[in-house]
Amino acid sequence: MSPSDFLTLPFDDWVNSLVRDWLVPNFRPFFRSMQWPVTQVLNGLSAFLNATPMLVFTLALALVAWRTAGKGLALFTIVALSFIDVIGLWPETMTTLAMVVTAVLFCVVLGIPLGVLAARTEVFRAILRPILDIMQTIPSFVYLVPIVMLFGVGVVPGIIATIIFALPPIIRLTDLGIRTVREDLIEAAMAFGATPWQMLVEVQFPLALRTIMAGLNQTLMLALSMVVIAAMIGAGGLGLTVFTGLGRLDVGNATAGGVGIVLLAIILDRISQALGERRMVQVPSLLETMRSLFSLRGQKPAAEAKRAG
Amino acid sequence: MKSKIAGNNIYKIFGEDPSLALDLLAAGKSKDEIYEVTGQAVGVHNVTFRVAEGEIFVVMGLSGSGKSTLVRMINGLIKPSSGEILIDGIDVASCSDEELRTIRREKVAMVFQHFALFPHKTVVENVAFGLKIRGVKAAERRERAQSALEQVGLGARGDSYPDELSGGMQQRVGLARGLASEPEILLMDEPFSALDPLIRSDMQQELLELQRTLKKTIVFITHDLNEALTLGNTIAIMRNGAIVQTGNAEEIVGNPANAYVAAFTRDIDRSLVFKAGSIARPPDTIDLGTDIQSALAHMEETGADAVHVLKGGKLAGIITYKAANAALREGRALKSAVLEEFPSTSPQSRLYDLYLLAEAGLPIALTDDAGELIGVVRPQDVFQQLAVRGASA
Ligand SMILES: Nc1ncnc2c1ncn2[C@@H]1O[C@H](COP(=O)(O)OP(=O)(O)OP(=O)(O)O)[C@@H](O)[C@H]1O
Ligand SMILES: [Mg+2]
Numbered sequence A: 001m002s003p004s005d006f007l008t009l010p011f012d013d014w015v016n017s018l019v020r021d022w023l024v025p026n027f028r029p030f031f032r033s034m035q036w037p038v039t040q041v042l043n044g045l046s047a048f049l050n051a052t053p054m055l056v057f058t059l060a061l062a063l064v065a066w067r068t069a070g071k072g073l074a075l076f077t078i079v080a081l082s083f084i085d086v087i088g089l090w091p092e093t094m095t096t097l098a099m100v101v102t103a104v105l106f107c108v109v110l111g112i113p114l115g116v117l118a119a120r121t122e123v124f125r126a127i128l129r130p131i132l133d134i135m136q137t138i139p140s141f142v143y144l145v146p147i148v149m150l151f152g153v154g155v156v157p158g159i160i161a162t163i164i165f166a167l168p169p170i171i172r173l174t175d176l177g178i179r180t181v182r183e184d185l186i187e188a189a190m191a192f193g194a195t196p197w198q199m200l201v202e203v204q205f206p207l208a209l210r211t212i213m214a215g216l217n218q219t220l221m222l223a224l225s226m227v228v229i230a231a232m233i234g235a236g237g238l239g240l241t242v243f244t245g246l247g248r249l250d251v252g253n254a255t256a257g258g259v260g261i262v263l264l265a266i267i268l269d270r271i272s273q274a275l276g277e278r279r280m281v282q283v284p285s286l287l288e289t290m291r292s293l294f295s296l297r298g299q300k301p302a303a304e305a306k307r308a309g
Numbered sequence B: 001m002k003s004k005i006a007g008n009n010i011y012k013i014f015g016e017d018p019s020l021a022l023d024l025l026a027a028g029k030s031k032d033e034i035y036e037v038t039g040q041a042v043g044v045h046n047v048t049f050r051v052a053e054g055e056i057f058v059v060m061g062l063s064g065s066g067k068s069t070l071v072r073m074i075n076g077l078i079k080p081s082s083g084e085i086l087i088d089g090i091d092v093a094s095c096s097d098e099e100l101r102t103i104r105r106e107k108v109a110m111v112f113q114h115f116a117l118f119p120h121k122t123v124v125e126n127v128a129f130g131l132k133i134r135g136v137k138a139a140e141r142r143e144r145a146q147s148a149l150e151q152v153g154l155g156a157r158g159d160s161y162p163d164e165l166s167g168g169m170q171q172r173v174g175l176a177r178g179l180a181s182e183p184e185i186l187l188m189d190e191p192f193s194a195l196d197p198l199i200r201s202d203m204q205q206e207l208l209e210l211q212r213t214l215k216k217t218i219v220f221i222t223h224d225l226n227e228a229l230t231l232g233n234t235i236a237i238m239r240n241g242a243i244v245q246t247g248n249a250e251e252i253v254g255n256p257a258n259a260y261v262a263a264f265t266r267d268i269d270r271s272l273v274f275k276a277g278s279i280a281r282p283p284d285t286i287d288l289g290t291d292i293q294s295a296l297a298h299m300e301e302t303g304a305d306a307v308h309v310l311k312g313g314k315l316a317g318i319i320t321y322k323a324a325n326a327a328l329r330e331g332r333a334l335k336s337a338v339l340e341e342f343p344s345t346s347p348q349s350r351l352y353d354l355y356l357l358a359e360a361g362l363p364i365a366l367t368d369d370a371g372e373l374i375g376v377v378r379p380q381d382v383f384q385q386l387a388v389r390g391a392s393a
Helices: A011-051 A054-069 A071-086 A090-120 A122-137 A140-151 A155-179 A183-191 A196-225 A227-231 A238-247 A251-277 A286-294 A301-308 B019-026 B031-038 B067-074 B097-106 B123-127 B129-133 B138-151 B167-180 B197-214 B225-231 B249-254 B259-265 B292-302 B321-330 B351-358 B379-392
Strands: B003-014 B041-052 B056-061 B082-087 B108-111 B185-189 B217-222 B234-239 B242-247 B285-287 B306-311 B314-320 B364-367 B373-377
Touching: A011 A090, A011 A140, A011 A155, A054 A071, A054 A251, A071 A090, A071 A251, A090 A122, A090 A155, A090 A196, A090 A227, A090 A238, A090 A251, A122 A155, A140 A155, A140 A227, A155 A196, A155 A227, A183 A196, A183 B108, A196 A227, A196 A251, A196 B129, A227 A238, A238 A251, B003 B019, B003 B067, B003 B217, B019 B031, B019 B041, B031 B041, B041 B056, B041 B067, B041 B217, B041 B234, B041 B242, B056 B067, B056 B225, B067 B082, B067 B185, B067 B217, B108 B167, B123 B129, B123 B138, B123 B167, B129 B138, B129 B167, B138 B167, B167 B185, B167 B197, B197 B225, B217 B225, B225 B249, B234 B249, B234 B259, B242 B249, B242 B259, B249 B259, B285 B292, B292 B306, B292 B321, B306 B373, B314 B321, B314 B364, B351 B364, B351 B379, B373 B379
Parallel strands: B056 B217, B056 B234, B108 B185, B185 B217, B285 B306
Antiparallel strands: B003 B041, B003 B082, B234 B242, B306 B314, B364 B373
């Protein structure tokens, strides 16, 4: 005997009518318009990455890897990207990279301000936390249903699903990073008459940067893990290679796509980790980090000695 | 003198609603009793104080006596539960956020116990922080920060990061950061407590040296009475959130208000605290032209062993009773018995520095900057004053 003997609820019908009869007709234009910025960024990035010759891109990424993580990763980058090229997956890899970078970009743009806000206002944090918990416990597949209903199918809905899935860590770690800035430094800044904005820019954000970068790394990894799932609703790239390979029981193709994803993941993971692990405390801003990343003679001898010691 | 900072009946209760605790305090309950009833800590209990412009006001007390709470209320980092704190007549406790920010930017700087230097900024950027917050342009900021660094002897270390410096150097940076924005008031919360003893006394001397030229109004927190006595023009002793005695070093040591203060001061080396001026007697002089008989008569009358001699109103030497007597017997003039070498010092010198002078057995002349005789210290008085300690202990 069970409760269903007496009562059955048409839960699915309720949801259907909520989404179909209310949400979709009333908010579809709104959701459609949300796609616009994502589309713009994605198209720009895609065009850029596809227009960049393979050799140029490989060398550029290897250089970045060398500046951040050292010679080993630079070498690995060259070998891995060459391998991807020779197995014929270069265009797919660039498409995937464009998608992932787009998703992460939006995660940063949304996540950091939300994290800052959460760190500053208890109420906002209390509201945000359960939402993040839910976002992280829902299996990634489940996102796809409402996404498809509201946004339709295609690359951009796939990226939107990825953004939602990958957003929590960067919010959480921004919040954590800012809240764990040493109390006496906050007090010192306050004692000199800093406004809340000056406090954020001069003290809290730079000191939280290390933690925020760890959040960025996690977000990046989550975004990569959505690549195959996003392919189910029409996103292309390596995910599609794997997905169609699986569908046709074409083990070779599926494996090739999988290997491409893994290689890309390793490179991006190491670079973003190394970015976080550099002595962020000595680097005043993200901008500066980026600058030193691209300057060949970059680091000061002092910083070098520091790292050795 | 006009007071720069004034606190009137300040209370601070840590907790949501302090009214119950305030009532209990008014009813005469102790800090511990209040904690038991309300769960709230009494940080500061009915404190009233005045800090004169240009003085070093030292707040001294044991751990938990409320020193940090008090000093943080002066720049509004902590709001008092009741009472007012006036800086140049503006009440920090009740002014707007904007006014408070202006005060912090322009008038009051702070130096912290654990330095609180920003690890992501270079030394010179740390020092320039207050100026940056105020919106001073980069070039001017750097220049002023550099000159503040030079004031504390770290001109060459501007591009280092704080963690590359020793503790003493870091606190110099903290001091330079406080000085760079040229505040009128400097709040220092146990700035030297984290330093080892040698560096610490160096820093104390350096602070006094700086203060001679800068003439800031300084509120200095310490838990070390020796430090308080070395630095303070005025010293306030705190216990359980209340000020139990305020006075200068000689008053605190010479006249402790209660057994609590006396227990602190007992082990203090009094010779370092008391100034020569505190045991001086009015000057006793005769003119060089005086004849020997009347000189001897003068000394017999006052019971002095020696008397200073003036020549044309200027201090010229000293004559002892013995020498005068000998000169009389041998029929020499007074002038031949006058010693032109005699002990002399400033009324500001410590008794400690008088030991050597007192050994000559002659009265010590206290002279002002112009060389004018303004008082006399008898050698026996030096030792007597130092002996009081033995009697009261
Ligand atoms: N934020 C706070 N919340 C609750 N109680 C506090 C708080 N800050 C201080 N107190 C209490 O107020 C009292 C005075 O503390 P305060 O920090 O002013 O002492 P202090 O004299 O500076 O001591 P120390 O020499 O250890 O720095 C202590 O009993 C302390 O427990
Ligand atoms: Mg303290």
